[in-house]
Amino acid sequence: MTSALFVPEADGYRATDYxxxxxxxxxxxxxxxxxxxxxxxxxxxxxxxxxxxxxRLTIEMHQPVPLGLLTTSARVVKPGRRSAVIxxxxxxxxxxxxxxxxxxxxxxxxxSQPAAVDRxxxxxxxxxxxxxxxxxxxxxxxxxxxxxxxxxYVEGSHETPGPGVTWIRLRSPVVxxxxxxxxxxxxxxxxxxxxxxxxxxxxxANYINPDVTLHLARDPRGPWLMLDAHLLHGSGSGxxxxxxxxxxxxIGHILQSLVEVPRQF
Numbered sequence: 346m347t348s349a350l351f352v353p354e355a356d357g358y359r360a361t362d363y364x365x366x367x368x369x370x371x372x373x374x375x376x377x378x379x380x381x382x383x384x385x386x387x388x389x390x391x392x393x394x395x396x397x398x399x400x401r402l403t404i405e406m407h408q409p410v411p412l413g414l415l416t417t418s419a420r421v422v423k424p425g426r427r428s429a430v431i432x433x434x435x436x437x438x439x440x441x442x443x444x445x446x447x448x449x450x451x452x453x454x455x456x457s458q459p460a461a462v463d464r465x466x467x468x469x470x471x472x473x474x475x476x477x478x479x480x481x482x483x484x485x486x487x488x489x490x491x492x493x494x495x496x497x498y499v500e501g502s503h504e505t506p507g508p509g510v511t512w513i514r515l516r517s518p519v520v521x522x523x524x525x526x527x528x529x530x531x532x533x534x535x536x537x538x539x540x541x542x543x544x545x546x547x548x549x550a551n552y553i554n555p556d557v558t559l560h561l562a563r564d565p566r567g568p569w570l571m572l573d574a575h576l577l578h579g580s581g582s583g584x585x586x587x588x589x590x591x592x593x594x595x596i597g598h599i600l601q602s603l604v605e606v607p608r609q610f
Contacts, residue, residue, distance in 0.1 A: 349521035350377045350493060350533075357416035363517050364412065365488040368553070372409040374489035378435065379404050379557055380519040380533030381417060382445035385433035387528055389419035390449050393429055397449040399528050403558045404536075406443045410435065415442075427451050466590060469512045469569065470497040476540075479504040493517035494537070499571075503540040508575045511541040514568045527564040531589065531597070534570045535559040538587035538599045542574025552576075552583055552603035559589070561597040572599070581605050 351358040358381060366374030382404055390397045419433035427450065434444040474497055476482075476490045481504040484490045490503070495516055501509030513534050519525045525533075539554045546552060574587035583603035589596055 348492070348516070349518045350489075351381055351415075351519060352521045354414060357414050358520065359414050360410075360412050362412070362485075362487045363489060363493040365485040367482040367484050367488075367490065369409065370485045370488075371412050373412060375404075375406060375536035375539075375554065375557065376489050376494070376533050377519070378406060378410050378443050379445075379536045379559075380525075380529055381415065381435060382433050382443060383447075383529045383532035384519055384523075385417040385419040386431045386445055386447045387526060389421060389431050389433070390429065390447075393421055393424060393431075393449075394451070396452050397429060398452050398564065399447050399561060400450045401448040401558065401560050402445060402532055402535075403447070403556065404443060404445050405556050406554075408442050410442045411437055413437065422446070466571065466592070466594065467499045467510055469571075470499065472497070474498045474502065474511075476503045478502070490540075494534075501541070501543075503537075503543060506544040507542075508573075509541040509543070510571065510573050511537070512569055512571050513537060514570070527566070528561070530568075531561060531565050531570060532559055534572070535587075535589065535599045536601075538572050538574045539585050539601050539603065541572040542576045542585050542587060544576050544578075546581070546583065546605050547578055548581075548605065550605040550607070553606050554585065554601040554603050556602050558600045559597060560599075561589075563596050565589075565591040565596055567592050574599075576603070 364377040423430040497512040499510040571590040577584045585601040587599040
């Protein structure tokens with residue numbers, strides 16, 4: 346049995362139980378949705394030019410994505426020598442459930458010098474954290490939070506209100522039989538910012554995020570990524586902002602729109 350998030354099947358991808366999120370055992374966590382769209386735009390970018398690097402990825406989730414067979418498509422919206430725009434979408438039974446747009450920039454032919462290690466980064470805990478510890482969310486097992494991801498909380502947790510700092514490592518490849526690239530790994534992790542900085546709204550309701558925007562100054566190096574997430578409350582909505590870092594230092598930022606959901610969630 347594979348531990349990958351998706352298994353190629355026919356002309357699409359079969360979502361596995363490792364994709365499951367906390368809202369329903371029959372729907373996908375946002376992380377795998379973002380990861381599959383990132384996989385699609387990256388494949389299209391590589392066909393266009395191997396020197397392109399993604400600087401921005403924006404995902405819109407139009408409705409819950411069901412656990413099952415999904416199809417993807419990608420297209421070049423704007424080709425160019427210095428920059429390109431590539432879109433992708435996920436469909437189930439012919440209905441679009443999520444889409445992405447991405448900006449890709451040409452990279453220099455000469456490799457850049459590795460960045461100096463940022464010694465100010467918070468130290469990563471030596472043991473994994475249990476996202477189910479407080480029982481606030483009924484994370485399914487197997488699922489994305491408990492099996493596909495390894496979480497190590499530095500400040501707060503995915504069930505503790507307020508700002509949070511979390512180190513994260515993907516345990517599962519995004520697509521079975523394919524190495525997960527640094528960009529796709531960062532994209533898949535980016536949706537977890539909403540959990541790292543989780544809080545209820547001023548009315549006591551919970552939030553969900555219908556979108557994710559990831560800006561990257563460079564691709565991550567190494568398997569571990571750190572989210573430093575903060576929530577800004579609005580009126581019936583909010584905004585999650587998170588810094589993204591690897592073991593060498595800051596690599597980008599994440600933005601997520603938040604909207605209130607009924608109290609039973």
